[in-house]
Amino acid sequence: MDLPIYLDYQATTPVDPRVLEAMLPYFTERFGNAASRSHAFGWAGEEAVDRARKQVASLIGASPKEIVFTSGSTEAINLALKGVGEMYASKGKHIVTSQVEHKAVLDTCKHLEKQGFEVTYLEPSPTGRVSVETVAAALREDTCIVALIWANNEIGTLNPIREIGELCHERNALLFTDATQAVGKVPVDVERDGVDLLCLSAHKLYGPKGIGCLYVRRRNPRVRLVAQMDGGGHERGMRSGTLNVPGIVxxxxxxxxCERELDADSEHARALRDRFEGRIFAELDHVHLNGDREHRLPNCSNVSFAYVEGESLIMGVNDVAVSSGSACTSASLEPSHVLRACGVGDDLAHSSIRFGFGRFTTEEEVDHATQEVIAAVRRLRELSPLYEMVQEGVDPGAIDWSGSH
Amino acid sequence: MAYSDKVLDHYNNPRNVGSLDKKRDNVGTGVVGAPECGDVMKLQIEVDGDRIVDAKFKTFGCGSAIASSSLATEWIKGKTVDEALAINNTEIVEELSLPPVKIHCSVLAEDAIKSAIDDYKAKQQATPE
Structure with missing residues (x-):
């Protein structure tokens, strides 16, 4: 077993060796520009891009012509929201989104607000779900687009996208979903699920960084966008710029x-996650699961270890690579906006850790990581004045801390 | 983020972890910070005459917060109350090479020392000689 153990699959994934092998020739002997129509080098590139477009489309139930390659999800989100916003501004300038979106969506919405759009940020349930009813109540005549995350990147909660898609179509609003964490982990079918625009990123599903795509529906309804990148008119005019052929391959x-192995991957991750959670919850007290136990990605576990601060815990588990929802890992000193929106207290938000399991995680690794986490939590609780209070029967939550600063 | 060797050392081998009997007249207790802010420090001193003969801490917080309070107990042990009061957070920043985003940890440690001393002094005034 190699150390450290990687349990941060929501942040990124390693490139699958089979993916790398497919890519390699396109750096060297098949280096042609896919837009070069006049020679064999270009044709080889174009052929590879066509094949890849089919493979991506197939995984999400789309047609290849509906795939626009981008540099990743952030760019696809910008293109979707700004592109639709500009194109449909005459229909209405109202956008519906939620408080638990990725920053790429939230910040793009903030940008559009400055351009005169009005944005409704829906409050999720305590488990991080946005209900159909909440969306229905927020839709207006002038709503041009609804933007909701499919699977939350911090807590793994799955939104009821199919129901929301149906609603949006009834009410004549477009549905964009950030499916960066969902694709490859849970079945996604843009037809069945009624999605009009969707983004995904290769590096979350064992592909390389720097490549992703935007799915743009072509029929019922045909979605139109204003390009955000001007140039040679690549990607049917929606995203200019020479195609990243190796990345696209x-x-x-x-x-x-992912299409072939989705069930096996899911089962593998779920089994490891359940093994991990089973032991963590059996051996430690005051542990809280963040997110939705039922509607959740199979490979994600976001846990708050009360009375232990997240960053110190990460420091204590040297052999395990994980992320924290705690303030101190970012320069902002603000705890996670997702946990906050779910109503998780700042104290528990500071104590949260996200564990992600993936295709290459082994049982041995999970067992080792579990042991480390349990030992570190116990050690830090010995150091924790809050845990001491709890042992003495005092509830730290009932204390007025305002005088202690 | 990389931690300095000294922060790592205090984090891995914290000095003076524990609790003193807060009911005793010669023990001063300071609790500063708040769980919502991600830092709570409890620092206690035992005073004999005007000298701090023992100090203990417990901290909920990041590695730098743990290191700052551990260092604080190490420094005040053996000092007089007045000497301990003179400790400035910048000395802690320097000793532990804390980055700017962690300076608040050192401020909290300084506050914890002062708060424990205040508590001790308040007890002394309340106690009939």
Whole structure:
């Protein structure tokens, strides 16, 4: 077993060796520009891009012509929201989104607010779900687009996208979903689920970084966008710029593998996660699961270890690579906006850790990580004045801390 | 973020962890910070005459907060109350090479020392000679 153990699969994933192998020739002997129509080098590139486009489309139930390659999800989000916003501004300038979106969506919405759009930020349930009813109540005549995350990147909660898609179509609003964490982990089908625009990123599903795509529906309804990148008119005019052929080959191969192995991958991750959670909850007291136990990604576990601060815990588990929802890992000193929106107290938000399991995680690694986490939590609780209070029967939550600063 | 060797040392081998009997007249207790802010420090001193003969701490917080309070107990042990009061947070920042975003940890440690001393002094005034 190699150390440290990687349990941060929501942040990024390693490139699957099979994906890398497919990509390699496109750096060297098949280096052609996919837009070069006049020679064999270009044709080889174009052929590879066409194949990849089919592979990506197939994984999400789309047609290849509906895939626009981008540099990743952030760019796809910008293109979707700004592109639709500009195109449909005459229909209305109202956008519906939620408080638990990724920063790429929230910040793009903030940008659009400055351009005169009005944005409604829906409050999720305590488990991080946005209900159909909440969306229905927020929709207006002038709503041009609804933007909701499919699977939350911090807590793994799955939104009822299919129901929301149905609602949006009834009410004549477009549905964009950030499916960066969902694709490859849970079944996604843009037809069945009624999605009009969707983004995904290769590096979350065992492909390379720097490549992703935006799905743009072509029929019922045909979605139109104003391009955000001007130039040679690549990607049917929606995203100019020479195609990243090796990256595109990589995302294609990664999607093809996900399509074949989705069930096995899910089961593998779920079994490891359940093994981990089973032991953590059996051996430690005052542990809280953040997110939705039922509607959740199979590979994500976000846990708050009360009375232990997240950053110190990460420091204590040297052999395990994980992320914290705690303030101190970022320069902002603000705890996670997602946990906050779910109503998780700042004290528990500071104590939260996200564990992500993936295709290459082994049982041995999970057992080792579990042991380390349990030992570190116990050690830090010995150091914790809050845990001491709890042992003495004092509830730290009932104390007025305002005088203690 | 990389931690300095001294922060790591205090984090891995914290000095003077524990609790003193807060009911005793010669023990001063300071609790500063708040769980919502991600830092709570409890620092206690035992005073004999005007000298701090023992100090203990418990901290909920990041590695730098743990290191700052551990260092604080190490420094005040053996000092007089007045000497301990003179400790400035910048000395802690320097000793532990804390980055700017962690300076509040050192401020909290200084506050914890002062708060424990205040508590001790208040007890002395309340206690009939």
């Amino acid at each position: 990589g995302i294609g191969e990664a999607c093809a593998l």
